Amino acid sequence: MGKIIVSANTRFLFSASSETTQWAEEKFHEGVQKYPPAFREKNCNKDLLDKIEAWAQKQHADGISDMIVIGMGGSSLGAKALESVIRHEQIGREKTFLHFWEGSHPTAIAQVLHQLENRKVAALFVSKSGTTLESRTMLALFRQFFPESRVTFVTSHPEKIKDIQNEGEETFLIPENLGGRYSVISPVGLLPAAFLNGNIRTLVGHYYQAIDKLEAEIPFAENPAKKMALSYYKLFTSGFHTNVLWSYSREFHPFMDWIVQLWAESLGKNELVRALPVPAKGPEDQHSVLQYYMSCANEFIHTFFHVDTYGAYSIPVPEYPVISSGKSLWRILHSQMKSIEMALDKKDRPVIEFIASAPNIESLGKQMAFWMWLVTYLAALYGVNPYDQPGVELGKVICKEILSEDKIPENLSAAFEL
Amino acid sequence: MGKIIVSANTRFLFSASSETTQWAEEKFHEGVQKYPPAFREKNCNKDLLDKIEAWAQKQHADGISDMIVIGMGGSSLGAKALESVIRHEQIGREKTFLHFWEGSHPTAIAQVLHQLENRKVAALFVSKSGTTLESRTMLALFRQFFPESRVTFVTSHPEKIKDIQNEGEETFLIPENLGGRYSVISPVGLLPAAFLNGNIRTLVGHYYQAIDKLEAEIPFAENPAKKMALSYYKLFTSGFHTNVLWSYSREFHPFMDWIVQLWAESLGKNELVRALPVPAKGPEDQHSVLQYYMSCANEFIHTFFHVDTYGAYSIPVPEYPVISSGKSLWRILHSQMKSIEMALDKKDRPVIEFIASAPNIESLGKQMAFWMWLVTYLAALYGVNPYDQPGVELGKVICKEILSEDKIPENLSAAFEL
Numbered sequence: 001m002g003k004i005i006v007s008a009n010t011r012f013l014f015s016a017s018s019e020t021t022q023w024a025e026e027k028f029h030e031g032v033q034k035y036p037p038a039f040r041e042k043n044c045n046k047d048l049l050d051k052i053e054a055w056a057q058k059q060h061a062d063g064i065s066d067m068i069v070i071g072m073g074g075s076s077l078g079a080k081a082l083e084s085v086i087r088h089e090q091i092g093r094e095k096t097f098l099h100f101w102e103g104s105h106p107t108a109i110a111q112v113l114h115q116l117e118n119r120k121v122a123a124l125f126v127s128k129s130g131t132t133l134e135s136r137t138m139l140a141l142f143r144q145f146f147p148e149s150r151v152t153f154v155t156s157h158p159e160k161i162k163d164i165q166n167e168g169e170e171t172f173l174i175p176e177n178l179g180g181r182y183s184v185i186s187p188v189g190l191l192p193a194a195f196l197n198g199n200i201r202t203l204v205g206h207y208y209q210a211i212d213k214l215e216a217e218i219p220f221a222e223n224p225a226k227k228m229a230l231s232y233y234k235l236f237t238s239g240f241h242t243n244v245l246w247s248y249s250r251e252f253h254p255f256m257d258w259i260v261q262l263w264a265e266s267l268g269k270n271e272l273v274r275a276l277p278v279p280a281k282g283p284e285d286q287h288s289v290l291q292y293y294m295s296c297a298n299e300f301i302h303t304f305f306h307v308d309t310y311g312a313y314s315i316p317v318p319e320y321p322v323i324s325s326g327k328s329l330w331r332i333l334h335s336q337m338k339s340i341e342m343a344l345d346k347k348d349r350p351v352i353e354f355i356a357s358a359p360n361i362e363s364l365g366k367q368m369a370f371w372m373w374l375v376t377y378l379a380a381l382y383g384v385n386p387y388d389q390p391g392v393e394l395g396k397v398i399c400k401e402i403l404s405e406d407k408i409p410e411n412l413s414a415a416f417e418l
Numbered sequence: 419m420g421k422i423i424v425s426a427n428t429r430f431l432f433s434a435s436s437e438t439t440q441w442a443e444e445k446f447h448e449g450v451q452k453y454p455p456a457f458r459e460k461n462c463n464k465d466l467l468d469k470i471e472a473w474a475q476k477q478h479a480d481g482i483s484d485m486i487v488i489g490m491g492g493s494s495l496g497a498k499a500l501e502s503v504i505r506h507e508q509i510g511r512e513k514t515f516l517h518f519w520e521g522s523h524p525t526a527i528a529q530v531l532h533q534l535e536n537r538k539v540a541a542l543f544v545s546k547s548g549t550t551l552e553s554r555t556m557l558a559l560f561r562q563f564f565p566e567s568r569v570t571f572v573t574s575h576p577e578k579i580k581d582i583q584n585e586g587e588e589t590f591l592i593p594e595n596l597g598g599r600y601s602v603i604s605p606v607g608l609l610p611a612a613f614l615n616g617n618i619r620t621l622v623g624h625y626y627q628a629i630d631k632l633e634a635e636i637p638f639a640e641n642p643a644k645k646m647a648l649s650y651y652k653l654f655t656s657g658f659h660t661n662v663l664w665s666y667s668r669e670f671h672p673f674m675d676w677i678v679q680l681w682a683e684s685l686g687k688n689e690l691v692r693a694l695p696v697p698a699k700g701p702e703d704q705h706s707v708l709q710y711y712m713s714c715a716n717e718f719i720h721t722f723f724h725v726d727t728y729g730a731y732s733i734p735v736p737e738y739p740v741i742s743s744g745k746s747l748w749r750i751l752h753s754q755m756k757s758i759e760m761a762l763d764k765k766d767r768p769v770i771e772f773i774a775s776a777p778n779i780e781s782l783g784k785q786m787a788f789w790m791w792l793v794t795y796l797a798a799l800y801g802v803n804p805y806d807q808p809g810v811e812l813g814k815v816i817c818k819e820i821l822s823e824d825k826i827p828e829n830l831s832a833a834f835e836l
Contacts, residue, residue: 005830014833073705088525092532103701104750105668106731107506107777114510133742134701137750140738164738224834231833241659241717242694250523261706268710276660276710278696283521283552286813287491288679292686292694294809299659313524320558320582323821324551332522332555334826339817342829346812353830359525391712394764395704399757403742408752411760412423412771415432415649416642 004228007341007351013238014231021220024230024381031380032216035387038177039372040211044185044204052187055152055170056194060096064122067195068099068112070138071126071188073261074180075154076100079126079192081255081364082184086198088251088313088359098192101138109138113145123151124195126188128180130160133399139164154187179387181262182372185365193361203365210369225370229377232275232301235350240301241274244293248282248306248337251359256281256305259371266375266386273382283336290340294347302344304353306337311358422646425759425769431656432649439638442648442799449798450634453805456595457790458629462603462622470605473570473588474612478514482540485613486517486530488556489544489606491679492598493572494518497544497610499673499782500602504616506669506731506777516610519556527556531563541569542613544606546598548578551817557582572605597805599680600790603783611779621783628787643788647795650693650719653768658719659692662711666700666724666755669777674699674723677789684793684804691800701754708758712765720762722771724755729776 006014016024059067069079083098099112123142127135139151153161153171156178161171172187183189185207190200214225232243243263247256256279263277280289282304293300314328324332341351356363379386402408424432434442477485487497501516517530541560545553557569571579571589574596579589590605601607603625608618632643650661661681665674674697681695698707700722711718732746742750759769774781797804820826 003835004833006833007830011831011833072702077706091525091528103668103699104747104754106728106733106747106751107509108668109733109747110509110731133740133750134754136738136740137735137742137747140735140740140743141733143738144736227834250521250526257706264707264710268707268712268714270713271715273714276696276714277707278694281521284490286810288495288675289682289686289695290813291807291809292682294686294812295688296686296691296694297689310524313528315524315527315559317555317558318562320554320561322551322554322558323818324555325558327821329522329524329527329555329559331826332551332821333524335817335820336522336552336813338826338829339813339820342816342827343813345829351830352833389709391709392704394712395708395754395757395761398760399754402753402757403745403750408749408756409760411756411763412425412769413429415422415424415429415770416645417421 003355004224005353005355007345009345009348010350010352013234013350014227016230020230024226025220027380027383028216028226028377031376031383035379035385037372037376038175038179039182039185040215041175042208043175043178044190049190049201049204052172052190052194052200055191059122059195063120065095066097066099066116066119066121067192068101068121068123068142069126069192070101070123070135070142072102072132072134074183075126075128075132075135075188076102077181077254077258077261078184078189081258082189082193082198082203082361083196084254085251085359085361085364086193086196090197096195096197098196101142102134104134104137109141121146121149123149124154124191125151125161126154128156128174128183130155130157133396136164152191154191181265182387184258184368198361203361206362206365207369210366211373214370214373225373226377228374229381232378233381235301236275239299240350241299242276242278243301243303244278244280246280246282246285246302246304246337248304248333249356249359252305252307252356253281255364255367258368262371262375265389266379267382267384268391269382269384273384282340283333286336286340293349294343298347298349301350301352302341304337304341304351305356306334306353307356307359307363309358421773422642423771423773425763427763427766428768428770431652431768432645434648438648442644443638445798445801446634446644446795449794449801453797453803455790455794456593456597457600457603458633459593460626461593461596462608467608467619467622470590470608470612470618473609477540477613481538483513484515484517484534484537484539485610486519486539486541486560487544487610488519488541488553488560490520490550490552492601493544493546493550493553493606494520495599495672495676495679496602496607499676500607500611500616500621500779501614502672503669503777503779503782504611504614508615514613514615516614519560520552522552522555527559539564539567541567542572542609543569543579544572546574546592546601548573548575551814554582570609572609599683600805602676602786616779621779624780625783625787628784629791632788632791643791644795646792647799650796651799653719654693657717658768659717660694660696661719661721662696662698664698664700664703664720664722664755666722666751667774667777670723670725670774671699673782673785676786680789680793683807684797685800685802686809687800687802691802700758701751704754704758711767712761716765716767719768719770720759722755722759722769723774724752724771725774725777725781727776
C-alpha cells in the first residue's frame, strides 16, 4: 500500500508512551462504539457490482458519450478523485466523459451546454437527501436542455425524488447510515467510475482489504491509521493549527479536495478542534504560498503525497541547457518535493510524507480507506461525532428563506466605494 | 469599480480614530518610500501595446490555434486570471486556446501533447530570471515535441536566455524592478490575453486608472486600498490569523489564486505576520470546509467576491418542483452567498464582501490594481518588504543539488508501513 515517512524533528511527536497509547486505544474504541463507522459495512456485494456494470454497459451500448453528474460535495468529490486516476492510463483513448454540474455558475453551465451539442448525453442525479437545492436546480436545467435524455438517480430517499423522476428511470440506493463524504465506495462513486470504464471490482477489493486492516480491533502497534491519528492529534494539541496537504501527483489533486471535505466536515465540530485542512499543489504552489510557510510562524503541519512510479508516463527530458537534462519528469517532480521537505525540515516545520505506489485505482482505494479510518480515529480522540455536519444547516435554512422572498436582503452595510 | 460592504460585527474594526489613521498614513508613506511600487509606473505605452497586438495578429495570421504558456507562479497566474474572464463572453466562439505547462506532471504533459496532435502550436516562455528550473525543463520538452514551432520569450534578462533561444525568435521585456506577482500588466499577462483576442487596451486603461486613484498621495479618507489595509491589519492583529477568500463567480476563481500568491509572497516575511490567505469556491465549498468555519474557533476572516450581473448569461431556471423555480442562476448563486454571509455573521465571524460589476476584463483590471495597492499598504503596516521572496531560495538551492546528484537523498525516515 505504500508507507509514511516523517522528518527528524517530527519523529519525537510520533513516538507514544504506553500510557498515551493506552489512553488513545480507549478513546478509539469509545468513539467507534458511540458513532459506528458505516463505511466498513461491505454493501458493495457481487449483485450490486453486477448491476452497476450492467448499467454502464447499457449507457455505452446506447451510445451515450457524456454523463453529467449532478451533485455537490460528498456527491461529486469522490467521483472526481476516481476520474482523475482512471484517466491517467486512458490518455488519447478516452471514449466517455464526465461533466460535473455543481454550483449554479451561469458560464459553466453555458459552456457545458455548448460542448455537448450533437452528443448523446445522460445525467446522474446524486443527492443523499434527494432535496439538495443546487442539485434540483441543475436537474431542472438538464430536463429543459435535454428533454429526451435519461436520468439515473442515486439517493437514500427514493420517496423524496418521486416528484422529479420520470417513469422508467432507474434508482440506486445510498445506504441510509452512510454519510455523503464516506460514500464514494457505493453507487455514488462507482457509477461514474464504471461509466469511465474504471475497474470497480479492483477498486472495491483494495478498499475493503484496507478497511479490514485498519479496523478498531487491530491494535495500535499494528494499525497505522491509529498511529497516524495519534501523531496528528499530538501535533495539533501542541500548537499547530493547520494541516497543509501537498499533492505532488497531479492525478491525486482531486483526492486532496476529497480529503479536505472528509476532514473538515468530520472534525470541524467545536472550538477545541484546531486542525484546518488546506490543499496545496506541488510544485506550482512552491511559487505562491511556500514563502509564507517558510517565513511565518511555525504553526503548520506539512503533509506530502506523491507516487512511487509513473511507469510508461515517466517522460525523459532531452539534452538541453538545463540542469534537469537526462532526468525523467517524475525524477524532477520528486526532487522538487524532496527539496521543499528538506527546506521546511531545516526550519523545524513538521513534515509527513505519504507514498502511494502509482496513480491508479488500487492505490486510491486503499488511500480512501486509510483516510476514512484516520479521520474517524482523530474524531474519537477529540470526542466529536465524525458523521454529522450541523454547522451548515443554518446557511441552508437562510438560503431557502431568501429564495422564497422577492429580493435579496442587504445584511451588510457599505464600507467603501471603490 | 464596485464597492466593499461589511457585516455589523466587523464594522467597529473598520472605524479608525484619527490617531490610528495618522499612524497608518505615516507607515504607508514610509513603506512606499522604502520599497517603491514598480507596478504604478506606466510601462505599457502605446508602442508596447501596438507591438503586442501585432504579435498576436501574426500568430493568428500564421494559423496558430494553440499557445503553450511555459511559466510558474507570477509567470502564469495572471494570464490564467485574465483567460477566465476573457472566456466568459466567448463561449462557443473560441478560436484560440492557451495551455499552461507549469509543474513537471507527466500525465498533464502527455495529455496536452495528445490534444495538440494535428494542430498548429507555438510557445510563450515566461521567466523573469530566465533560469526557472521547471520552465527550462518544459521548454526542452517543447523543443523536442514541436521542433518546427516558434517560441516567444518574456524575461527581464535577455542575456540569460541566449542558450535556449533560436535565431529570429522574439523577446519581450519584463521591467527589471517589476516582481513576477506584480507583472500581469506587462507582456507577461498581455501577450496571452491578446492571443485570446482580449481587449488589452481596455484592460490596461482600467488598471492604470485604478492605480492612480489609490496612489500613496491620495489621503486615507479617499483611499479605499488604505482603508481596507488598515481594516485587515486591525483584524489580523486582534486574533484572526487566516483570510478565507470566497469566490462566488467562477470566472474569478483563478483571480483568487492570483491574490493568494500576491498576498502570501508579499506579506509572508516573518513570524509577526499571521495572515494566511486561503481560497474557497462558492457554493461548492459550502459542502466541504464551511462546517469547520462555522463550528471551530472564531479565527477566520471571510472575504467574499461576487459580480453584480451576468447579463445575457444569467440563465433562468424553468418551472420545476424546486424552490428556485423562476429565479435566475445568478440569483440562486447570490442567495447562497448571502445566506452563508448571514450564517457566519450570526456567529460573529467577520464578513467582508467585494462586489465587481461583471465578470469582465474591466473589473478584473481594476481589482488587480486594488489588490496590488492593498497588499503593498498591508506590507507597509507590518513593516515588511512586499517585493522579495527570500523564503523560497533555500528550496531552489537544495533542488539543484539533488538534481545534480545520482540519487534522491532519503531525508525522512520510515514511520509506518501502510
